[in-house]
Amino acid sequence: MRDSQAIYNDIGSVLVAAAPDNAAKIIVRAELSPEGDHCKCEFDYVDSTSGETNWFTAGAQPNADLLDLLVELRRFFVDNISSQQPSFWHACEITVDVETLRIKIDFKYAD
Known part of the structure:
Protein backbone atom coordinates (compact mmCIF):
# COMPACT_ATOMS: atom_id res chain seq x y z
CA MET A 1 0.00 0.00 0.00
CA ARG A 2 1.22 3.49 -0.83
CA ASP A 3 1.59 6.18 1.81
CA SER A 4 -0.93 9.00 2.10
CA GLN A 5 1.50 11.64 0.78
CA ALA A 6 1.81 9.80 -2.55
CA ILE A 7 -1.98 9.68 -2.83
CA TYR A 8 -2.27 13.41 -2.00
CA ASN A 9 0.38 14.19 -4.65
CA ASP A 10 -1.51 12.20 -7.28
CA ILE A 11 -4.81 13.93 -6.41
CA GLY A 12 -3.10 17.32 -6.82
CA SER A 13 -1.53 16.28 -10.12
CA VAL A 14 -4.86 15.11 -11.56
CA LEU A 15 -6.59 18.34 -10.55
CA VAL A 16 -3.85 20.68 -11.79
CA ALA A 17 -3.78 18.89 -15.15
CA ALA A 18 -7.58 19.07 -15.51
CA ALA A 19 -8.03 22.71 -14.44
CA PRO A 20 -8.03 25.69 -16.81
CA ASP A 21 -4.59 27.21 -17.47
CA ASN A 22 -5.55 30.44 -15.69
CA ALA A 23 -6.50 28.71 -12.42
CA ALA A 24 -4.79 30.08 -9.31
CA LYS A 25 -6.76 27.83 -6.97
CA ILE A 26 -8.81 24.68 -7.56
CA ILE A 27 -11.70 23.74 -5.29
CA VAL A 28 -13.39 20.36 -5.58
CA ARG A 29 -16.30 19.08 -3.54
CA ALA A 30 -16.63 15.30 -3.75
CA GLU A 31 -19.12 12.82 -2.29
CA LEU A 32 -18.22 9.13 -2.43
CA SER A 33 -20.68 6.28 -2.32
CA PRO A 34 -20.25 3.92 0.65
CA GLU A 35 -19.24 1.18 -1.78
CA GLY A 36 -16.64 3.40 -3.47
CA ASP A 37 -18.04 2.71 -6.92
CA HIS A 38 -19.07 6.26 -7.82
CA CYS A 39 -18.44 9.82 -6.82
CA GLU A 72 -7.58 4.59 -2.14
CA LEU A 73 -7.18 7.44 0.37
CA ARG A 74 -10.29 6.41 2.31
CA ARG A 75 -9.05 2.80 2.37
CA PHE A 76 -5.66 4.05 3.64
CA PHE A 77 -7.36 5.85 6.54
CA VAL A 78 -9.52 2.86 7.45
CA ASP A 79 -6.50 0.53 7.36
CA ASN A 80 -4.01 2.78 9.14
CA ILE A 81 -5.80 5.03 11.61
CA SER A 82 -6.27 3.18 14.86
CA SER A 83 -9.31 4.17 16.85
CA GLN A 84 -12.35 2.56 18.40
CA GLN A 85 -14.25 3.09 15.17
CA PRO A 86 -12.70 3.09 11.71
CA SER A 87 -12.43 6.48 10.09
CA PHE A 88 -15.21 6.68 7.50
CA TRP A 89 -15.55 9.90 5.61
CA HIS A 90 -18.12 10.15 2.89
CA ALA A 91 -17.28 13.53 1.37
CA CYS A 92 -14.49 16.05 1.18
CA GLU A 93 -13.50 19.45 -0.09
CA ILE A 94 -10.15 19.58 -1.83
CA THR A 95 -8.32 22.88 -2.30
CA VAL A 96 -5.19 23.11 -4.43
CA ASP A 97 -3.16 26.31 -4.53
CA VAL A 98 -1.73 26.08 -8.04
CA GLU A 99 1.01 28.66 -7.45
CA THR A 100 2.46 26.97 -4.33
CA LEU A 101 1.29 23.43 -5.24
CA ARG A 102 -0.16 22.95 -1.76
CA ILE A 103 -3.15 20.70 -1.27
CA LYS A 104 -5.64 20.73 1.59
CA ILE A 105 -8.46 18.24 2.10
CA ASP A 106 -11.30 18.79 4.57
CA PHE A 107 -13.14 15.54 5.25
CA LYS A 108 -16.86 15.21 6.02
CA TYR A 109 -17.70 12.28 8.26
CA ALA A 110 -20.87 10.21 8.45
CA ASP A 111 -23.07 10.98 11.43
Whole structure:
Protein backbone atom coordinates (compact mmCIF):
# COMPACT_ATOMS: atom_id res chain seq x y z
CA MET A 1 0.00 0.00 0.00
CA ARG A 2 1.22 3.49 -0.83
CA ASP A 3 1.59 6.18 1.81
CA SER A 4 -0.93 9.00 2.10
CA GLN A 5 1.50 11.64 0.78
CA ALA A 6 1.81 9.80 -2.55
CA ILE A 7 -1.98 9.68 -2.83
CA TYR A 8 -2.27 13.41 -2.00
CA ASN A 9 0.38 14.19 -4.65
CA ASP A 10 -1.51 12.20 -7.28
CA ILE A 11 -4.81 13.93 -6.41
CA GLY A 12 -3.10 17.32 -6.82
CA SER A 13 -1.53 16.28 -10.12
CA VAL A 14 -4.86 15.11 -11.56
CA LEU A 15 -6.59 18.34 -10.55
CA VAL A 16 -3.85 20.68 -11.79
CA ALA A 17 -3.78 18.89 -15.15
CA ALA A 18 -7.58 19.07 -15.51
CA ALA A 19 -8.03 22.71 -14.44
CA PRO A 20 -8.03 25.69 -16.81
CA ASP A 21 -4.59 27.21 -17.47
CA ASN A 22 -5.55 30.44 -15.69
CA ALA A 23 -6.50 28.71 -12.42
CA ALA A 24 -4.79 30.08 -9.31
CA LYS A 25 -6.76 27.83 -6.97
CA ILE A 26 -8.81 24.68 -7.56
CA ILE A 27 -11.70 23.74 -5.29
CA VAL A 28 -13.39 20.36 -5.58
CA ARG A 29 -16.30 19.08 -3.54
CA ALA A 30 -16.63 15.30 -3.75
CA GLU A 31 -19.12 12.82 -2.29
CA LEU A 32 -18.22 9.13 -2.43
CA SER A 33 -20.68 6.28 -2.32
CA PRO A 34 -20.25 3.92 0.65
CA GLU A 35 -19.24 1.18 -1.78
CA GLY A 36 -16.64 3.40 -3.47
CA ASP A 37 -18.04 2.71 -6.92
CA HIS A 38 -19.07 6.26 -7.82
CA CYS A 39 -18.44 9.82 -6.82
CA LYS A 40 -20.29 13.10 -7.30
CA CYS A 41 -17.86 15.99 -7.90
CA GLU A 42 -18.15 19.74 -8.37
CA PHE A 43 -15.13 21.56 -9.79
CA ASP A 44 -14.44 25.27 -9.27
CA TYR A 45 -11.38 27.42 -9.81
CA VAL A 46 -10.29 30.92 -8.92
CA ASP A 47 -9.12 32.83 -11.99
CA SER A 48 -5.55 34.11 -11.57
CA THR A 49 -6.22 37.40 -13.37
CA SER A 50 -9.72 38.39 -12.26
CA GLY A 51 -9.92 36.60 -8.90
CA GLU A 52 -13.40 35.39 -9.84
CA THR A 53 -14.58 31.88 -9.02
CA ASN A 54 -15.88 29.82 -11.95
CA TRP A 55 -16.77 26.17 -12.48
CA PHE A 56 -15.18 23.75 -14.92
CA THR A 57 -15.67 20.18 -16.08
CA ALA A 58 -12.69 17.95 -15.52
CA GLY A 59 -13.58 15.33 -18.12
CA ALA A 60 -14.13 11.59 -17.94
CA GLN A 61 -10.56 10.41 -17.29
CA PRO A 62 -9.75 12.91 -14.50
CA ASN A 63 -13.10 12.06 -12.85
CA ALA A 64 -12.30 8.35 -12.98
CA ASP A 65 -8.76 8.95 -11.70
CA LEU A 66 -10.03 11.13 -8.86
CA LEU A 67 -12.58 8.48 -7.84
CA ASP A 68 -9.85 5.82 -7.71
CA LEU A 69 -7.55 8.07 -5.67
CA LEU A 70 -10.24 9.10 -3.17
CA VAL A 71 -11.26 5.47 -2.66
CA GLU A 72 -7.58 4.59 -2.14
CA LEU A 73 -7.18 7.44 0.37
CA ARG A 74 -10.29 6.41 2.31
CA ARG A 75 -9.05 2.80 2.37
CA PHE A 76 -5.66 4.05 3.64
CA PHE A 77 -7.36 5.85 6.54
CA VAL A 78 -9.52 2.86 7.45
CA ASP A 79 -6.50 0.53 7.36
CA ASN A 80 -4.01 2.78 9.14
CA ILE A 81 -5.80 5.03 11.61
CA SER A 82 -6.27 3.18 14.86
CA SER A 83 -9.31 4.17 16.85
CA GLN A 84 -12.35 2.56 18.40
CA GLN A 85 -14.25 3.09 15.17
CA PRO A 86 -12.70 3.09 11.71
CA SER A 87 -12.43 6.48 10.09
CA PHE A 88 -15.21 6.68 7.50
CA TRP A 89 -15.55 9.90 5.61
CA HIS A 90 -18.12 10.15 2.89
CA ALA A 91 -17.28 13.53 1.37
CA CYS A 92 -14.49 16.05 1.18
CA GLU A 93 -13.50 19.45 -0.09
CA ILE A 94 -10.15 19.58 -1.83
CA THR A 95 -8.32 22.88 -2.30
CA VAL A 96 -5.19 23.11 -4.43
CA ASP A 97 -3.16 26.31 -4.53
CA VAL A 98 -1.73 26.08 -8.04
CA GLU A 99 1.01 28.66 -7.45
CA THR A 100 2.46 26.97 -4.33
CA LEU A 101 1.29 23.43 -5.24
CA ARG A 102 -0.16 22.95 -1.76
CA ILE A 103 -3.15 20.70 -1.27
CA LYS A 104 -5.64 20.73 1.59
CA ILE A 105 -8.46 18.24 2.10
CA ASP A 106 -11.30 18.79 4.57
CA PHE A 107 -13.14 15.54 5.25
CA LYS A 108 -16.86 15.21 6.02
CA TYR A 109 -17.70 12.28 8.26
CA ALA A 110 -20.87 10.21 8.45
CA ASP A 111 -23.07 10.98 11.43
